[in-house]
Amino acid sequence: MNANGKPKLAMYWASACGGCEISTLNIGEHILTVDAVFDLAFFPCIADFKVKDVLGYPDGYIDLCLINGAIRNSENEEMVRLLRRKSKLLVAFGSCAYEGCIPALSNLTTRDATLRAAYLDNPSIDNPAGTLPQPHTAVPEGDLEIPFFYHTVKSLDQVVDVDYTIPGCPPEPHQIWAVLQVVVAALTQGGSLPPKGVLLGAGSVAVCEECALAKHEKAVARFYRPYQIRPEPGLCLLEQGLICMGPATLSGCGALCPQVGMGCRGCYGPLPGAEDQGMRMLTAIASILDVSGRPGDNELDLERKVEAAADTIVDPAGTFYRFSMAHSLLRRARTDGVEAAVPQPAVWS
Amino acid sequence: MSEPFEPVIIGFTCNWCSYRAADLAGTSRVKYPPNIRLIRLMCSGRLDPTFVLKALAGGADGVLITGCHPGECHYLEQNYKTLRRFTLLRRTLAQFGIEPERVRLVWASAAEGARLAVEIGKMVEEVRALGPLNWQGVIADDGDPPIAIYHPQSEWVQGVAA
Numbered sequence: 001m002n003a004n005g006k007p008k009l010a011m012y013w014a015s016a017c018g019g020c021e022i023s024t025l026n027i028g029e030h031i032l033t034v035d036a037v038f039d040l041a042f043f044p045c046i047a048d049f050k051v052k053d054v055l056g057y058p059d060g061y062i063d064l065c066l067i068n069g070a071i072r073n074s075e076n077e078e079m080v081r082l083l084r085r086k087s088k089l090l091v092a093f094g095s096c097a098y099e100g101c102i103p104a105l106s107n108l109t110t111r112d113a114t115l116r117a118a119y120l121d122n123p124s125i126d127n128p129a130g131t132l133p134q135p136h137t138a139v140p141e142g143d144l145e146i147p148f149f150y151h152t153v154k155s156l157d158q159v160v161d162v163d164y165t166i167p168g169c170p171p172e173p174h175q176i177w178a179v180l181q182v183v184v185a186a187l188t189q190g191g192s193l194p195p196k197g198v199l200l201g202a203g204s205v206a207v208c209e210e211c212a213l214a215k216h217e218k219a220v221a222r223f224y225r226p227y228q229i230r231p232e233p234g235l236c237l238l239e240q241g242l243i244c245m246g247p248a249t250l251s252g253c254g255a256l257c258p259q260v261g262m263g264c265r266g267c268y269g270p271l272p273g274a275e276d277q278g279m280r281m282l283t284a285i286a287s288i289l290d291v292s293g294r295p296g297d298n299e300l301d302l303e304r305k306v307e308a309a310a311d312t313i314v315d316p317a318g319t320f321y322r323f324s325m326a327h328s329l330l331r332r333a334r335t336d337g338v339e340a341a342v343p344q345p346a347v348w349s
Numbered sequence: 350m351s352e353p354f355e356p357v358i359i360g361f362t363c364n365w366c367s368y369r370a371a372d373l374a375g376t377s378r379v380k381y382p383p384n385i386r387l388i389r390l391m392c393s394g395r396l397d398p399t400f401v402l403k404a405l406a407g408g409a410d411g412v413l414i415t416g417c418h419p420g421e422c423h424y425l426e427q428n429y430k431t432l433r434r435f436t437l438l439r440r441t442l443a444q445f446g447i448e449p450e451r452v453r454l455v456w457a458s459a460a461e462g463a464r465l466a467v468e469i470g471k472m473v474e475e476v477r478a479l480g481p482l483n484w485q486g487v488i489a490d491d492g493d494p495p496i497a498i499y500h501p502q503s504e505w506v507q508g509v510a511a
Contacts, residue, residue: 108444150493279399282437292429295420299456302419302432310436317444329402334446334487 007063007187009038010054011093012083013045014076015103015153016069020094021045023170024066027177037184038064042083051079054086062087064183068170070096070103070326071154074135075147084160089183089193091200095169095267097156100326102169104153105318107325107332111151151335155326164194166201169267169323172253175201199269203251206271207264211246211255213237219290222312231261238263238288241312243319248274248281267323276329278320285313285320356410356476360387360469361396365423366458367415373462381466382473385413392416394427398438401452405442406484411451411476413469418456428456450475451482 011024025031025046041062042049065087071077084090095101106114119125119132137144156162166179179201185191194200203210215236224241231237237244237258244263246255250271257264270277291309293302313319321328362368368389374381390396393416401412414435422428435454442452453472457465 148493152493274399276399276402278441279397279402279438282398282441283434286433286437287430289433291433292426293419297420299419302429303436306433306436310433310440313437313440315444316437316441320441329399329406330445330484331488333444334484336446 004039006037006039007184008041008061009034010040010042010062010065010083010087011045012042012065012067012069012079014067014069014080014097014156015072016094016096017102018045019170020066020068020096023094023168023173024176026173027180028173030177030180033184034180037188051082054082057086059085060088063187064089064091066091066093066166067156068094068097070100071150071156071159072103073147073149077159078147080156080160089163090156090160091179092156092162092165094171095167095269095323097162098165098167098327099269099324100153100155101267101323104155104325105322107153108317109333110335111149115149152332153326158326163196165197165199167199167250167268168201168253169265171201172256175252199250201252202268204272205251207246207249207251207253207255207258207268210251210253211236211258211264213255213258215239218288220288221290222309223285224312225314226262233261237261243285243313245277245281245320245322247284248277248320265322266320269324269327277324278317278328281320282316354477354481356384356473356481357408358385358411358413358469358473358476359404359409360385360413360415361393361400362387362389363393363395363416363423363428364389364391366417366421367393367455367465369459370415370457370462370465373459374466375462377462379463379466381469384473384476385469392422392424392427393431394422394424396431396434398434401438405447405451405482406488408483408485410479410482411453411472413472414452414454415457415465416454418458421458447482448479450479 011021013021040047041057042054065083067080067083067090069076071080092098096103115132119127120130133146133149135146135148166176168175182194186193208215213236214234216239218239220239220241222241223243226242229240231240231242242263244258245266246258246264248270249264249266250268252268255264266277266281270280274280289309291305362371371387393414396414404412414431416428416431417423419428419432432454439449439452443449455465455468
């Protein structure tokens, strides 16, 4: 804390969409309390700070630093390392920082393929010269540098030491406020901080337990994508053949998505004790898929029936690991050095 | 590269059929390669697919899942669940670049010791032909050089606990 005695707050985005900031501002009038309690030290979304301001702070100057976004390029990594050094408490804020979220889905492919999809092979792209971003470009005025685009998207805790994690895409405002209150009490009234490394702002059970939809014995013959059917209101979506990640996802959001007919996407991450959210969901889906047989049935016929039912789940890895790819047991797809095929300026090799 | 590659395969067996098949292979002096490490579960339906990922991420080159034939499950129909899990698992693993030969499902009744030994032998040779999986290498070699190479001017990127 500096002369005016107020703790310092920072919030930074790495590879993020901005939704975490919106959710933070959505705590409503409590934002005035946040403003009264904290001094902003760095918050690019809402206040004009520069990196050189942060560089000028002594180490540990920021009391609470919320970082959202995954680590997607070298600038993300550079900034979070800088902020780690300047912060007492560093919080992985939201699903991207926690476990990779949507950006980490590109771990199923290569840097080369991602850049191609973004700059070359896409109907909406007009790039006749085939220009691709280069980390280093020599121009008459000197050398231009842009951040280097990573092959593997990482979560925040895979790059720097993280004190707390708040899950969610984005975290729900009431959960954010609850966490801020605990931290504020600790910083200003000498309350105790939660033990390091814990998940804050979440429940402890599955989303299903806070979901109000009616649930029965589940047995579905096939699955549907959200656009294919109009779900019956008030009834469990899984029972209607819509994939809902509720059984494999931590509560805390209030089961918002299923209430409006969209299956839980899984953004609060795995339940306590589950090492791999995707596999937990796969298990749940396999359990309710109603394809079995009788003694003496032809085994090949049975396999074909199961394959046909499995065909109705398009992109299983992307569905089951939509938010948790970077934290999954496998973390990324094997690409056998394909990324090395991306042309690199000599300076990087 | 002096030592020839010996694949490590984790084999999950069920207490009532496939473990007894492996036992029968043993008592009948039927040989099968020592590359497989058998783990006994009460039922193939106990197999959380997380186990398979843990095995692969932890250094196994392949995983063999075995259970009672469909319709013969000691717990009535858990092996149907196994088949459904396996089908989804194989599709998921394909998206991670893992060859289908590395994770197989084989039904073996308690009387099929010789057949299980043949299937184990086949799988070991298939995985041997594919080569090591080395998933820790996939994770460690993430394709990105260290940060200091991109930002050599930023002294703070170094010496910070990761």
